[in-house]
Amino acid sequence: MTAPLESTKTANYLPFLPLASELEALLQDPSVRVPPRQVLAWPGGGSLFVMPAHDTRLGMSKVITFTPANAGSARPTIQGDVLVFDLRTGSRLRVLDGPTVTARRTAAVSLLAAQKLAPRPDGPMLIVGAGVQGRAHLDAFVQGLGVKEVWIASRSADSAQALVQHAQHLGLDARWTARPQQALDHCPLVVTATPAQQVVLEGSLRPDHFVAAVGAFTPAMRELGPALCQQAWREGRVVVDTPDAQHEAGDLLQAGLPMDQMPTLAQVLQAGAARRGPVLFKSCGWAGWDLAAARLACPA
Template identity: 80%
Template sequence: MQTTDQQAGDAILLSPAQTANYLPFLPLAQEIEALLRDPGVRVPARQVMGWPGGGSLFVMPAHDDRLGMSKVITFTPANAGSPRPTIQGDVLVFDIRTGARLRVLDGPTVTARRTAAVSLLAAQRLAPRTDGPLLIVGAGVQGRAHLDAFVQGLGVQEVWVASRSARSTQALLDHARRLGLTAHGTDDPQQALRHCPLVVTGTPAQHVVLDGPLSADHFVAAVGAFTPAMRELGPALCQHVFEHGTVVVDTPDAQHEAGDLLQAGVPMTDLLTLAQCVQAAPPRRGPVLFKSCGWAGWDLAAARLACPASATGSR
């Protein structure tokens, strides 16, 4: 009798669809919050090796008291706009007690869903208004993942979509309408800001796509830029939120990775982290900018959800 999962040695190799089935957004956001409260989590710095031609190899390990995992992915910006994805690879999950492989998750699926779930958790904790409408700038994988996450986790009913690709914009609008949302395309995301207190930017981060102005009820989750050379947000927007609102980074590693903030000259040493906001909600002050750069801990949260204690025989 065939199973739906393929066997890879003693591990279960999951397809992208099977990986997604293990990682519903709301439970994944809850698992991320639980991980931030877990003193047994250990996450060393990720290793990044640049390749000729502009690509990179990322090796991102982490563990808790039950599971160990490593995400091994490639990032190839030159694939943007082609049939090949820009992110490829796998997440290998191990049993800490025995060293046995438990599952091999699809790396791009984990990356998309855990990134959107982190933004969802940040919006649940920090957004002045969580009902939307939602503006998505960048209609690729992250745009769709964030749309699904914000619909499932916040109940968003209206979305505006801006992208350089008319085909990608239309595909995301069609998806939104299939979900029952009111959906609009726009060539002017600055203008759409007036209608949308929730904002997600998930572009290739090769140039500025938003530079404000923001009102006091805006929440912006910026996820596209994860190196000092990348940025989506302009200096005026970043400086305005730093001076008149609240800037939160996903982890302390953003101090040397968040290109949007670094290029805007925002002081990085005293910024709030998501873990601090989970422990104690900060005072609400003006617009909120949540800058996400990525962390292997988020992948470990996905591994924990995909490999519950009952699957490893842990007590």
């Protein structure tokens, strides 16, 4: 497993607010090239992901494993590294801890989307899933949006309580809930961050809701109930992180939504945020986000 020092050093390179700004800058950089990621399924349900990208200065590849069977154990579900290279010389500049990059850039993407799209970005906030991504999103939204109140829902009461204690240590009004549907009524800012194969959040959305769904990244996975997704599409807007989500966003695919009509985050940022009704932001991951992290960790 990755040494804690490697994770800490990588996190120090990637503060959330500068990372969100770097993500926005990357979306405006026409030199960025991101080929399709390669996914090799392994016996037993695990997978190997190889995700390269480059701009005019840096090349990088994230090589990680995803092992769902590790959930609930001492081993992380995501392990691996991000290799960063100088395009001019081919020299390796840095090796970043893959799970830390994944957690922080995913939370920073959600932060960027919330900064631009959330009707009430200061919360209160509901987080469904108290693992690595849940904590990263809590930290990112506190630092970037000034969230003061958070509700935590998780299948594991111990994990939920640990995240509640972390939030309280940050000075938040934090509590655990066994009924995320009820907390949804109270919290206009929502993040779902579970490796779910079945629905973990249902209910009706208010016009001021912003939901960032980041846990499901294959067609077979889903976190959100079909009715919730359909309401967001019908009454507000559904935004995906990249065009790849058309084939990967299990929540939206299983809700029967017209994936070819979904605007991407880059398109929304270019056009400006039209604020009407609830917003559902669906994030499936992209090597471009890892390249933004590499750019921040290896400044010119």
